[in-house]
Amino acid sequence: MRGKIIKGIAGFYYVHDGISKVYECKAKGVFRSRKIKPLVGDDVEFTVLDEKEQTGNITDILERKNELIRPAVANIDQAMIVFAVTDPEPNLNLLDRFLVTMEMQGVPAVICFNKMDLGTGERERELRQIYEAAGYSVYFTSANDKESVDMVRELLKGKTTALAGPSGVGKSSLTNQIQPEAAMETGAISEKIRRGRHTTRHSELFFVEPETFVMDTPGFSSIYVESLKPEELSGYFPEFEDFVPDCRFLGCVHVGERECGVKEAVKEGKLAVSRYENYRLIYEELKNKRRY
Numbered sequence: 001m002r003g004k005i006i007k008g009i010a011g012f013y014y015v016h017d018g019i020s021k022v023y024e025c026k027a028k029g030v031f032r033s034r035k036i037k038p039l040v041g042d043d044v045e046f047t048v049l050d051e052k053e054q055t056g057n058i059t060d061i062l063e064r065k066n067e068l069i070r071p072a073v074a075n076i077d078q079a080m081i082v083f084a085v086t087d088p089e090p091n092l093n094l095l096d097r098f099l100v101t102m103e104m105q106g107v108p109a110v111i112c113f114n115k116m117d118l119g120t121g122e123r124e125r126e127l128r129q130i131y132e133a134a135g136y137s138v139y140f141t142s143a144n145d146k147e148s149v150d151m152v153r154e155l156l157k158g159k160t161t162a163l164a165g166p167s168g169v170g171k172s173s174l175t176n177q178i179q180p181e182a183a184m185e186t187g188a189i190s191e192k193i194r195r196g197r198h199t200t201r202h203s204e205l206f207f208v209e210p211e212t213f214v215m216d217t218p219g220f221s222s223i224y225v226e227s228l229k230p231e232e233l234s235g236y237f238p239e240f241e242d243f244v245p246d247c248r249f250l251g252c253v254h255v256g257e258r259e260c261g262v263k264e265a266v267k268e269g270k271l272a273v274s275r276y277e278n279y280r281l282i283y284e285e286l287k288n289k290r291r292y
């Protein structure tokens with residue numbers, strides 16, 4: 001049988017069959033000699049040992065599309081970064097860090113500003129403008145609005161999506177709306193997983209519908225950014241690229257240099273001030289860190 005690992009705890013892997021069932025599996029397959037450790041997100045071949053107990057054995061791991069480091073998970077198609085329009089106010093520095101983290105790992109990101117119902121319109125226009133200019137798709141949602149929920153469902157369809165964002169922005173509210181009752185996993189194993197859900201900080205995928213999974217990422221921090229060399233940072237602000245050819249100096253980092261295309265573009269309003277400011281803040285941090 002074919003399935004997807006949705007969770008791993010203490011040597012057990014929980015494999016979703018893509019329809020409705022989850023099997024508690026051990027990994028005893030031949031791939032062990034290849035020294036590959038199964039990851040959440042892996043598509044696997046498995047055999048059922050006991051249908052009633054929902055136990056099985058993973059016999060093969062299919063080729064990975066990608067493999068993230070933080071969190072350690074395979075086959076992520078996209079990240080959906082959720083912030084609130086307000087309550088809490090969006091921390092754009094944190095948002096930009098999340099985006100850098102995704103750029104570093106080659107994962108396409110979409111941005112969702114939730115709690116649209118609390119907004120005034122002005123701020124939303126500004127947010128949309130900043131992030132669309134940076135090349136990201138920007139969506140506005142309200143967890144209790146059917147149209148929003150349908151739009152998010154459409155965005156997730158057929159993909160495995162890592163959901164990231166600070167506490168209290170409405171991630172659970174949105175995903176609860178999207179998981180239809182009928183698609184909920186059934187059986188004893190699912191019960192076991194469900195009970196463990198709030199007590200662990202492991203990555204876990206949730207089944208939405210066939211081919212569609214969402215990963216709630218409790219440990220999805222932006223700390224990963226710290227592994228960057230400061231001079232590499234600007235490469236992860238995609239919208240800067242157009243203006244780099246106007247920099248006078250090769251290897252310009254767009255901070256202290258004269259005749260810098262990026263700084264010029266900020267001055268002329270072609271690049272968002274907040275994106276550039278956050279670039280500088282992260283750059284300084286990376287730089288200071290490397291001094292010690």
Ligand SMILES: Nc1nc2c(ncn2[C@@H]2O[C@H](COP(=O)(O)OP(=O)(O)OP(=O)(O)O)[C@@H](O)[C@H]2O)c(=O)[nH]1
Binds near residue numbers: 115142166170172173
């Ligand atoms: N007005 C408004 N409130 C919302 C919306 N979505 C969520 N909320 C409220 O915001 C609060 C936080 O929502 P959660 O879904 O728990 O947020 P979360 O992002 O999952 O937070 P964590 O579980 O801490 O990561 C709750 O009181 C929700 O009822 C929305 O679209 N509009």
Ligand SMILES: [Zn+2]
Binds near residue numbers: 244252254
């Ligand atoms: Zn420059």
